[in-house]
Amino acid sequence: MQSTIRPRRSVLFVPAANSRALEKSDGLRPDGLIYDLEDSVSPEEKPAARERLRDHLEGSAFSGERIVRINGLDTPWGTEDFLMARGAGVDAILLPKVETARVVRQLVDALKDTDAPDSLKLWAMIETPLGILDAGSIAAEGQGRLGALVVGPNDIKLATGIRPDAARSEMLPWLMQIVLAAKAHGLSVLDGIYGDFRDTDGFADECASARRMGFDGKTLIHPSQIEPAEVAFSPLPEAVRWAETVIAAFEREENQGKGVIGLDGRMVERLHLVEATRLIALRDAIAHRA
Numbered sequence: 001m002q003s004t005i006r007p008r009r010s011v012l013f014v015p016a017a018n019s020r021a022l023e024k025s026d027g028l029r030p031d032g033l034i035y036d037l038e039d040s041v042s043p044e045e046k047p048a049a050r051e052r053l054r055d056h057l058e059g060s061a062f063s064g065e066r067i068v069r070i071n072g073l074d075t076p077w078g079t080e081d082f083l084m085a086r087g088a089g090v091d092a093i094l095l096p097k098v099e100t101a102r103v104v105r106q107l108v109d110a111l112k113d114t115d116a117p118d119s120l121k122l123w124a125m126i127e128t129p130l131g132i133l134d135a136g137s138i139a140a141e142g143q144g145r146l147g148a149l150v151v152g153p154n155d156i157k158l159a160t161g162i163r164p165d166a167a168r169s170e171m172l173p174w175l176m177q178i179v180l181a182a183k184a185h186g187l188s189v190l191d192g193i194y195g196d197f198r199d200t201d202g203f204a205d206e207c208a209s210a211r212r213m214g215f216d217g218k219t220l221i222h223p224s225q226i227e228p229a230e231v232a233f234s235p236l237p238e239a240v241r242w243a244e245t246v247i248a249a250f251e252r253e254e255n256q257g258k259g260v261i262g263l264d265g266r267m268v269e270r271l272h273l274v275e276a277t278r279l280i281a282l283r284d285a286i287a288h289r290a
């Protein structure tokens with residue numbers, strides 16, 4: 001299990017080929033930024049984008065979580081991207097199109113015996129049929145290095161040919177499989193992007209459904225999506241009140257040592273105390289975000 005809660009409600013992709021977007025990202029306040037070297041960067045731009053990103057990261061003022069999405073290791077750019085990201089002082093390296101546990105193991109090993117800090121995590125995008133089928137083994141292979149699974153809906157659509165409805169009904173079993181794989185191994189899990197960035201109602205609906213499914217947050221493509229994502233994935237005031245009540249009830253002298261109590265006409269067990277404590281920790285982590 002993760003020892004500290006880190007809010008990952010809003011994690012914005014920033015194309016490393018776009019110097020204006022890089023500059024702009026420094027002044028934004030999502031929980032995290034994913035600097036992208038993969039799909040938003042054309043093959044011709046890849047080497048220059050990597051150098052631009054290296055320079056940017058050196059002087060970046062962004063205080064949230066910083067992640068670099070590299071190209072796949074089976075591409076001409078993946079290894080150099082990985083080496084650059086490893087030395088750039090970021091929080092995580094996001095691997096695209098992860099299909100096997102072997103790839104995770106390879107990169108976990110590549111970080112051993114280097115000066116990469118233990119705090120440097122790997123994140124894995126699950127966005128192909130094989131990746132979805134093997135999500136459990138991928139999540140299991142992290143050896144403490146893997147921090148999160150991230151859904152890639154565009155690649156899933158490309159690889160499968162599905163045309164999901166607005167509620168993503170056709171995709172739900174796959175999304176839930178990814179959520180389950182992450183939860184089974186104590187990883188964060190982030191929902192994929194919502195491409196129609198002017199459709200605010202559609203975005204809000206998708207965030208709400210992602211939250212119900214158990215996602216910790218959503219990856220984003222546009223600054224306008226940050227605030228609605230944070231609203232959707234923050235603890236609701238009534239949930240905070242419930243959590244405080246549960247914690248206070250279990251602290252009462254008469255409830256010491258009890259596994260189950262009645263509270264306002266409802267059964268409350270110690271597992272609810274775990275849930276309440278986690279919720280308060282998330283609320284506090286959000287409040288204390290740098």
Ligand SMILES: CC(C)(COP(=O)(O)OP(=O)(O)OC[C@H]1O[C@@H](n2cnc3c(N)ncnc32)[C@H](O)[C@@H]1OP(=O)(O)O)[C@@H](O)C(=O)NCCC(=O)NCCSC(=O)C[C@H](O)C(=O)O
Pocket residue numbers: 012013014015020021022024025036039040127151152153154155156192193221222223
């Ligand atoms: C989608 C965009 C190309 C739209 O850009 P644009 O038309 O310029 O939008 P706006 O004019 O509304 O932008 C307003 C200002 O905001 C800045 N901006 C826009 N997007 C970003 C961003 N992501 N990060 C930082 N800043 C951003 C603009 O520069 C404007 O600033 P100003 O000049 O001051 O007015 C664009 O939003 C974009 O490129 N988004 C990210 C695209 C991306 O990274 N794609 C790859 C990741 S998603 C993916 O790969 C899917 C996944 O793998 C899967 O399989 O599903």
Ligand SMILES: [Mg+2]
Pocket residue numbers: 039096127152154155
């Ligand atoms: Mg993708």
